Amino acid sequence: MRFRGKLIDIGCIQHFTRVLITIAKLAKMCTLRITPNKLYFILSERVANGGVSIWCELMQGHFFNEYNMEGVNEEANEIFLELPPENLVRAMKTAQSAKSVKIKLTKKHSPCLTFEVEQPSLSSHSRTVVHDIPVHIIPRRLWDEFDEPEMPDFDISIYMPNARVLRNVVDRMKNLSNFVSISANQNGAMRVKVEADQVTVETHFKDLEYPTWSGPSDIGQRSRNRDPAEFVEARIDIRRLAQFLSGQQVNPSKIICNIVDTRVVHFFLLHDDVSLQYFMPAISL
Known part of the structure; x- marks a missing residue:
């Protein structure tokens, strides 16, 4: 070699x-x-x-x-x-x-x-x-x-809000809970929520764009069949998410967030010469 x-x-x-x-x-x-x-x-x-x-x-x-x-x-x-x-x-x-x-x-x-x-x-x-x-x-x-991980058959696919803004939100939330729930729908809305014994904090983003996927017919099939107003949610480790957001140095042109309801959150960073996929399994209540 x-x-x-x-x-x-x-x-x-x-x-x-x-x-x-x-x-x-x-x-x-x-x-x-x-x-x-x-x-x-x-x-x-x-x-x-x-x-x-x-x-x-x-x-x-x-x-x-x-x-x-x-x-x-x-x-x-x-x-x-x-x-x-x-x-x-x-x-x-x-x-x-x-x-x-x-x-x-x-x-x-x-x-x-x-x-x-x-x-x-x-x-x-x-x-x-x-x-x-x-x-x-x-x-x-x-x-x-x-082997390359398979693209999940996601329930929702949406472009993330500004990474710096989201990072600031998550950094404040991580002092309240070990977990964060991310939810989104096809109307361009995303919610980021933490729940603690004494307080629930939720941040809303709206008017987000969502990608058009091409490829195998089954990719995103559940996303296409879903009510656009219905939210899909997954609960993940907030410190892992904060680590992911704070560690970005490649300045991606877009970050896609794919969610499989209650199962996994898949982040897809796109750049001219680099792509990065980050899979975070959901955590049950």
Whole structure:
């Protein structure tokens, strides 16, 4: 297995760093899947334990000036690595004014992702900072555990209100309860509610847009058959939601919220060269 990539454009270096910061805010450990065309950051916690799932895709051609990889074999031309994303962030934070960043899969005392950060210098000699990040190579027999999550057959799909406004609302609510209920309907209304022993606090948003989905006929079928005024609701961990909203560094053009009634909330962040899906299972009363 081999992997080598090089980032030169300072805008791409900074954007790549922002993506890593977003992932690190959401997961202590994740799986990095490397393919010829894309990089994926994946987290799949046990839903039975209230775990969340993350699926983040990056088009390598939008970030890397050079990119070469060889997987296990021709039929399985991919590489799966387990690592703490925070370690990647630390390496990239030293590169915010770098001339280039090389990322290689190397074998030191153990498998590593080696970051070679070429810093600008006043002399004719370049100055390079090297970070060796230990990784665990995931064997081929386990790859099926990291398949892309299926798009839920949601009951409602709606564009989120301004993320900064929603984050401020959720930050205030999280001092009142460990859980928050999110509900929405097809008339463009969304409600965010917390309930405590002494108080119930509810914030309303209106005139929100909703996406038009194309694809398999069953996607969003329940959404299309529902009374537009009827609210669909799911109760989730408010601290996880606050973490998700505060961790966004990629400045997505849109955030879609899909709700399966009483079962799951699915957030879908859209950007020109990055997409991120975040699944939060509902919590029963």
